[in-house]
Amino acid sequence: MPHNEGMKNNSLANNQATETFDYNKAFSRNLGYLRPEEQSLISKFCIAIPGMGGVGGHNFHALLRLGFRKFKIADLDQFGVENFNRQFGSSMSAVGRDKVEVLREIALDINPEASIEVFPEGITTDNIESFLVDVDIVVDGLDLYASELRTPLYQRAYERNCYVVSAGPFGMGTSVMVFHPGKMSFTDYFDLEKPGLTKEAQIVRFLVGMSPWMLHTKYVTFPEAVDLIKGRLPSLHCGVYSASAALSATVLKLALNRGEVLFAPRGMQTDFYLNKQKKFWRPWGNRNFIQRFMIKRIMKMFEMKEFY
Numbered sequence: 001m002p003h004n005e006g007m008k009n010n011s012l013a014n015n016q017a018t019e020t021f022d023y024n025k026a027f028s029r030n031l032g033y034l035r036p037e038e039q040s041l042i043s044k045f046c047i048a049i050p051g052m053g054g055v056g057g058h059n060f061h062a063l064l065r066l067g068f069r070k071f072k073i074a075d076l077d078q079f080g081v082e083n084f085n086r087q088f089g090s091s092m093s094a095v096g097r098d099k100v101e102v103l104r105e106i107a108l109d110i111n112p113e114a115s116i117e118v119f120p121e122g123i124t125t126d127n128i129e130s131f132l133v134d135v136d137i138v139v140d141g142l143d144l145y146a147s148e149l150r151t152p153l154y155q156r157a158y159e160r161n162c163y164v165v166s167a168g169p170f171g172m173g174t175s176v177m178v179f180h181p182g183k184m185s186f187t188d189y190f191d192l193e194k195p196g197l198t199k200e201a202q203i204v205r206f207l208v209g210m211s212p213w214m215l216h217t218k219y220v221t222f223p224e225a226v227d228l229i230k231g232r233l234p235s236l237h238c239g240v241y242s243a244s245a246a247l248s249a250t251v252l253k254l255a256l257n258r259g260e261v262l263f264a265p266r267g268m269q270t271d272f273y274l275n276k277q278k279k280f281w282r283p284w285g286n287r288n289f290i291q292r293f294m295i296k297r298i299m300k301m302f303e304m305k306e307f308y
Contacts, residue, residue, distance in 0.1 A: 021112050027067040034256075039067055042255045046070040048135040048162075050123045050153060052099040053077065054235055055169055056141020057088035058244035063139070064107050066252055069114040071107070072131055075099045076122030086169075086237045123149050128156050137251055140166035145231055147192075147202040154179065154186035163254055167247035169239030171216025173271035176246045177209075178254070180263040189264045189285035196307040200229060201299065205286050208294045212280045215271040228302050242270065 023043065030039055047068055049056050052075035060073060077099055083090040087099075094102045100118040107114050119131060123142070131153075132138070138157045142150050154164050164179040164186055179186045187193055190209045192202055208214075216239075226232060253259035262268055265285050270277045282288045286295065299306055 023067070023069075023111070023113060026111065030067060038256050042067055042252065043069050045136045045255050046072070046134050047137050047139055047251065048072040048074075048131060048157075049139045049141045050074045050131070050149070051141030051143060051146070052089070052103050053083070053141065053143060054086050055167070055240050055243045055247075056139075057099065057103055058240050059139050059141055059167075059247050060103055060107065061088050062244040062248035063251060064110055064114065066248060068251075068255075069111055071114065072117045072119065072135060073100050073103065074119035074121075074123050074127075074131060076120065086235055086240045123153055125149075125152065128153055132157055132160055132162065135160075135162055137163045137165060137254060139247060139251065140164065140168075144203060144206065144233065145199075147199055147206065150206075151187055151192050151202075157181075158185040158187075165247055165250050165254070166210065167243040167250070168210050169235055169243045170211050170269065171219065171271060172236060172238050172242070172273035173216065173269065174239060174242040174246045175211045175267060175269035176243075176250060176262075177267040178250060178261055178263050184264045184285065186264075189282075191286035194307075198305055198308060200302075200304045201295075201306040203228070204295055204298050204304070208291055208298065209282075209286050210267070211269055212267075212282060212291065212294065213269050213278050214294070215269055215274055215276060215278070219273055229304065238272065242272065246270070 027039055045068055047063055047070065049060050049071065052060065052073055060071065078096055079090045079094040079099055079102060081095060089099065089102045089106055098120050100120050104116050104118055107116055119127060123131060157164050158179065158181050161181040163181065167174050167176045190205050192205060220226065225234060250261060253261050262279065265282045266280065268277065268279045282291055285291065
């Protein structure tokens, strides 16, 4: 090793050894877009993120970098090689380890003052109440196929006066929806309370409700790899990043109580492949006649039954 290279490495090591964490310094580059008192305000908000997979881990990271430091995170899964194309925290050293523990370690390395409560058993019907205690905003990170948990969790969040923010990765973009505890609820918008709905029907309702324009379907080039029933849906890293960027900006606006937020039944989809951005408004949610048509169309396309 050249002499000057060794001196450089020693200097870096000494700097790392002597510098201590300082919250105000760590997030000082946020100032300008945020005032000092606003930066202090968001550090007191508690964010709950159910799911640390495709989009949940990126949401966690994005909010952490903004200076949020009180979190509850839940996931029962471990990292695998199949996660490498899109999931934050996935690496060879993380394979086989609990996602919540890996991400907690990363988070505390970024902000040692963060308060992170982990739920390694994931979200269950038994721990929904404890997961939502003292929470201000719930950020959707659940797997698409976890409909049996998503509905009761977000309905209970609504009843506890918590905002629910959902941003899904759709192709090379995202679609964002926000549920205000005083306005239309998640359950009402997606029309999920009909008795006898199949799990597939609930999934289709969620997809159509989140992305009424279905922009991403215009560039599916290998449909043989897509099977909604068997849980094979493509997901790209750029879409996941888009979702976490949109979601973290929305959560910031809610926390600061400034800036326009589109509340359900309104939302917005952005697609960077098509260079398009579309706002949508669906009065009555999935009970809207346009939505009902789309739901029936997709159910027929995949030869699904809507009811048991």
